[in-house]
Amino acid sequence: MSGHPWRLRPLPAEVPVALLQEEAGKLAEQIGVAAAAMDAADAAFAMGVLYTGMMPDGFRTVHGAYYTPPALCERLLDLATDAGVDWRSARVLDPACGGGAFLSPVARRMADSRSDDTAAAVLKNIEGRLRGFELDPFAGWMSSVCLDVSLADLCREAGMRLRPVVRVCDSLEQIPGGKGFDLVVGNPPYGRVKLSPELREEFDRSLFGHANLYGVFTDLALRFARHGGIVAYVTPTSFLAGEYFKALRGLLGRDAPPAGLDFVTERRGVFADVLQETLLAVYRRGGDPGEAGVRFISPRPDGTIQTSSAGSFHLPEPPDRPWIVPRTEAHGALVGRVNGLPYRLADYGYTVSTGPLVWNRHKKSLREKPGKGRYPLIWAEAVRSNGTFEFRAKERNHKPYFEPGAKEGWVVTDFPCVLLQRTTAREQCRRLIAAELPASFVEAHGAVVVENHLNMIKPLEGGPRVAPAALAALLNSETVDQLFRCINGSVAVSAYELQALPLPSPECMKEIERLVTARAETETLESAVERLYGGGAE
Ligand SMILES: C[S@@+](CC[C@H](N)C(=O)[O-])C[C@H]1O[C@@H](n2cnc3c(N)ncnc32)[C@H](O)[C@@H]1O
Numbered sequence: 001m002s003g004h005p006w007r008l009r010p011l012p013a014e015v016p017v018a019l020l021q022e023e024a025g026k027l028a029e030q031i032g033v034a035a036a037a038m039d040a041a042d043a044a045f046a047m048g049v050l051y052t053g054m055m056p057d058g059f060r061t062v063h064g065a066y067y068t069p070p071a072l073c074e075r076l077l078d079l080a081t082d083a084g085v086d087w088r089s090a091r092v093l094d095p096a097c098g099g100g101a102f103l104s105p106v107a108r109r110m111a112d113s114r115s116d117d118t119a120a121a122v123l124k125n126i127e128g129r130l131r132g133f134e135l136d137p138f139a140g141w142m143s144s145v146c147l148d149v150s151l152a153d154l155c156r157e158a159g160m161r162l163r164p165v166v167r168v169c170d171s172l173e174q175i176p177g178g179k180g181f182d183l184v185v186g187n188p189p190y191g192r193v194k195l196s197p198e199l200r201e202e203f204d205r206s207l208f209g210h211a212n213l214y215g216v217f218t219d220l221a222l223r224f225a226r227h228g229g230i231v232a233y234v235t236p237t238s239f240l241a242g243e244y245f246k247a248l249r250g251l252l253g254r255d256a257p258p259a260g261l262d263f264v265t266e267r268r269g270v271f272a273d274v275l276q277e278t279l280l281a282v283y284r285r286g287g288d289p290g291e292a293g294v295r296f297i298s299p300r301p302d303g304t305i306q307t308s309s310a311g312s313f314h315l316p317e318p319p320d321r322p323w324i325v326p327r328t329e330a331h332g333a334l335v336g337r338v339n340g341l342p343y344r345l346a347d348y349g350y351t352v353s354t355g356p357l358v359w360n361r362h363k364k365s366l367r368e369k370p371g372k373g374r375y376p377l378i379w380a381e382a383v384r385s386n387g388t389f390e391f392r393a394k395e396r397n398h399k400p401y402f403e404p405g406a407k408e409g410w411v412v413t414d415f416p417c418v419l420l421q422r423t424t425a426r427e428q429c430r431r432l433i434a435a436e437l438p439a440s441f442v443e444a445h446g447a448v449v450v451e452n453h454l455n456m457i458k459p460l461e462g463g464p465r466v467a468p469a470a471l472a473a474l475l476n477s478e479t480v481d482q483l484f485r486c487i488n489g490s491v492a493v494s495a496y497e498l499q500a501l502p503l504p505s506p507e508c509m510k511e512i513e514r515l516v517t518a519r520a521e522t523e524t525l526e527s528a529v530e531r532l533y534g535g536g537a538e
Pocket of ligand 1: 095097133169
């Protein structure tokens, strides 16, 4: 067969074919010629980006079709190798294989590990242990074509092609059977999804509230991996802390603890059109929940990957709590030190809720001037970045007073609390921006109305064990801010994550109360907090 160009595999019958107009046809041919001159993996990725970029928005979103660049695929496969995957014998599944970003390099590793066998034997062997599932028939066909290209040397030598290893199907409907796979690998689709009642019941063990496709695919991977097998996935980072993922964290902690995490620190140019924070994770089914290594990776322009270590982390107990994981190299030591801290906001006698007033649903009750039956309206801008409270309403559309109507009494707050901004970006110098809402202010006005861009940290029944001013100072400290960054990578500062923050004991907080009362310098307070978290000079 050598010397003769092979024809592309025929498209499956379910893919509709339309004739291209002349110009488009020429362009397609030029693209084909250019791709043929490229490295096979780079060409496959470029074609995939082209294909997914031309999908109608709705189709792309529903399918979560964002293909993985070759350097990240290779990195994930290296992590799987480090975790013990033996390419000579491993049975491997990608349950959302797209255009074959993982199938092709996996097939290559399988082939290279069997270089002593005949080409035909290698192909037969790969056919027996490599599988891909894909919903989109065209993507499934691209996977098969890319496998043909990457195994072309063997196919030519053996005079045969690989028999199909990709099944066009809905992975969530597939029932695992047999011994299970040694490696389930891939970049599953992501995005909120409304599951059918049957699927919701099927995946109940890993669901809490809204389902996200990548969470369901992680549960699916655990079902297809054998005991002792590896799951190696590219996913968003939101599962590390979000409340909606707590059942999934619990499942992973019990059934397949992480062996290592690589955060992709450079998002630009990595995934076309993906803005979410991404990580590469390796889990071992039935593994011991020990220490997991954490690294940061960023692809270089030449396609290689730069890595740096950020230390390690342990799963919390119970593992459904947010996982506190270093997000920069500087976090490694802090994360190691907070492991033994059992105290949370509830131990200080506080709970967290969001400010009740969604202002644009109550526009008619906003007022410019004070008056009878009117209360100060507390916007996020009242919590200044230096940790002080200032009654103000200077930003656009903000008015300083609120006059609740007959059915709006529930928006009124008549007790002091700690206020904390709900939206802050990681680029800001502080993620946690808190201030005490002074009791004197509440008393002077009888009550206030807190707007929804603020969290309210409110005393529980029985009263707080730590003074609000000391709590605000703690939350405003650099140490706690860095700790929060190890929990949360998004812009929202959620009540759930605040309640998960490890804190010093309420008794130790007496020192902070003293310093706050004595109006100590910021530096003195910072060092005191650092010491309470086990850092700084003795
Ligand atoms: C994020 S892309 C990744 C594709 C490929 N693994 C890669 O890394 O380039 C996710 C893929 O999952 C496919 N997909 C979405 N829902 C699926 C389902 N229920 N069953 C099988 N495949 C699905 C999409 O069509 C898409 O190709």
